[in-house]
Amino acid sequence: MEKKIIGRCPLCGGNVVKTCKGYRCENNIAEQPTCVLNINGIIGNRKMSDEEITELLEHRFILLDGFASKEGKAFPSVLELADNGAINMQSVIGKCPHCSGDIRVGTRAFNCSNYSNQQAPCNFAIWRNIGGHQLSLTEAKEICEKEITSNELEMYRDDGTIYRKRLGLSPDKLQIVKI
Ligand SMILES: [Zn+2]
Ligand SMILES: [Zn+2]
Structure with a gap:
């Protein structure tokens, strides 16, 4: 089956592919997953582009504008891809x-x-x-x-x-x- 490869998983080296919900390491899709990388396509009420995910996978961090608070206020943030696969948002x-x-x-x-x-x-x-x-x-x-x-x-x-x-x-x- 054809898949859209977005980048290389920094945790395990596998391919990260685009899914209906976001972006996922191929080794996370297996029946007994050996990798935890599974990134939601929407972070901080902001839709991520494929290019932004590629950069995040490559550099482990990315500065982006256009995140939105619950009140709808826009703010910039740095996304960091942690060693446990979590995406941390930080302003410092x-x-x-x-x-x-x-x-x-x-x-x-x-x-x-x-x-x-x-x-x-x-x-x-x-x-x-x-x-x-x-x-x-x-x-x-x-x-x-x-x-x-x-x-x-x-x-x-x-x-x-x-x-x-x-x-x-x-x-x-x-x-x-x-x-
Ligand atoms: Zn992986
Ligand atoms: Zn100062």
Whole structure:
């Protein structure tokens, strides 16, 4: 029988195929399953695309927008594929380089969670779109952990011309600067 293969199972190396309910490792379909991977096609009230599942299988995490709360409020989240096959949703992507608080992904920026801390407020934020470049989760993590992106990123001026810079931290570790 023909099956649609979406990617390779990171838990057992088997094929992950598309089913009526979502995505499942072929070794989970067997009568005596040897693998637990079985991913629902709808996560956080958001329909997953085949391409997103492929990326999740490959990298074990993916940053996505458009999840919805019970109240219908949209929010971004990082999905992580855990070793036990579970999909964890998390908003924390790393530690603030300025105050060591948690950095959370928001709709427009990665923000320090001490933003509203009365005793020690912190304004550190990384815009998710800088110079027309949509920051990836890896790039945001690099700024937090290594203080600079490992690659030059393609950005765009008002007149459409392209320039390439790395993004890093200012000396006070509060601003994002192009280097
Ligand atoms: Zn598997
Ligand atoms: Zn902070």
